[in-house]
Amino acid sequence: MDFKKKFNIGLTLETNLSEFRAFIEEYGEYIHSFYFSPPLGSLYHTRSKVALEFLIPGKKKLFWQMLEIISSAGIELELLFNTLRLNEELIHNAKKCLDERGIEVNSVCFLRDYYEGVREYFPDKKYIWSFNNGFRSQREIDEVIDGFKADAFVLGSLFIRNNKFFEHLASRSCEPYLLLNNACSFNCDTCNNTQSICERAFIKNLEGHSVEYLYALQSIFPEELSLGIIDTTNIGCFKISNRSSNLKFIRGAMDSYITGRVREYVLRDKRNYAYWGRAGYFWKYFSKMDIDKIYEYKSEIFHKTLGGGE
Secondary structure, three states, rough: OOOOOOEEOOOOOOOOOHHHHHHHHHHHEEEEEEEEOOOOOOHOOOOHHHHHHHOOOOOOHHHHHHHHHHHHHHEEEEEEEOOOOOHHHHHHHHHHHHHHHHHOOOOEEHHHHHHHHHHHHOOOOOOOOOOHHHHHHHHHHEEEHOOOOOEEEEHHHOOOOHHHHHHHHOOOEEEEEEEEEOOOOOOOOOOOOOOHHHHHHHHHHHOOOHHHHHHHHOOOHHHHHHHOOOOOOOEEEEEOOOOOOOHHHHHHHHHHHHOOOOOOHHHOOOOHHHHOOOOHHHHHHHHHOOHHHHHHHHHHHHHHHHHOOO
């Protein structure tokens, strides 16, 4: 399938300017947008590692230079407000910070609690409802569409193969942004970036299933998109989870989806399982996971997804 202008990826500071320019030169045609948090302290960041990188000399300068390169390449900028401790003043501060640098974002991805602040300071942008809102049903999302401005929703976990819902969103003039590689448990009751809560759900699921089955269920391989297991007709963007990773990881993940290569990457390094499912609780199992078993389970899952039944 054609991935041109389809990837929504996180801005990483684990690079330098020349390496980043080369990356844009090579992969820019496939990138729809970069998402990022402002360099204004840990309150804006879901990952402390990313927030701390801004304390390294030269990284803030690099950040602003990268945003300019992205804009010059015709790639969209997406501002994030997806942490739990923000308020309208902090949203206003982010707006002022961007304005002082002459940076114009195209979209804002946010939690429901920040809607009024986003509407006040970013009234004319594309509104993307963050995965971290933890939506669990069509009803919850329909309530948002009925009551608020909503242009797109980041969907993962139990939604990843829900083709009927993708079609439903499109019928309501909203885009699904499909989160390709988070590999969250389908039955996790929350999404508040607390690793212990995520891991408890995963450990409970291991009582009844093998780690290969859970990985097969919760991850997305390239062929699920190319073969139509996941109907991509109505999907606006494919979101890569990569904020705490370097450009090597982003290159590998994008290349795998573009070329369809999976087994080759696994044989090279089993840590590459993270390309298609990087939830933290899977990492300690990567070295023991059997790729053939994963494919067998995925075949069963595909059969059910396409209406084959049990």
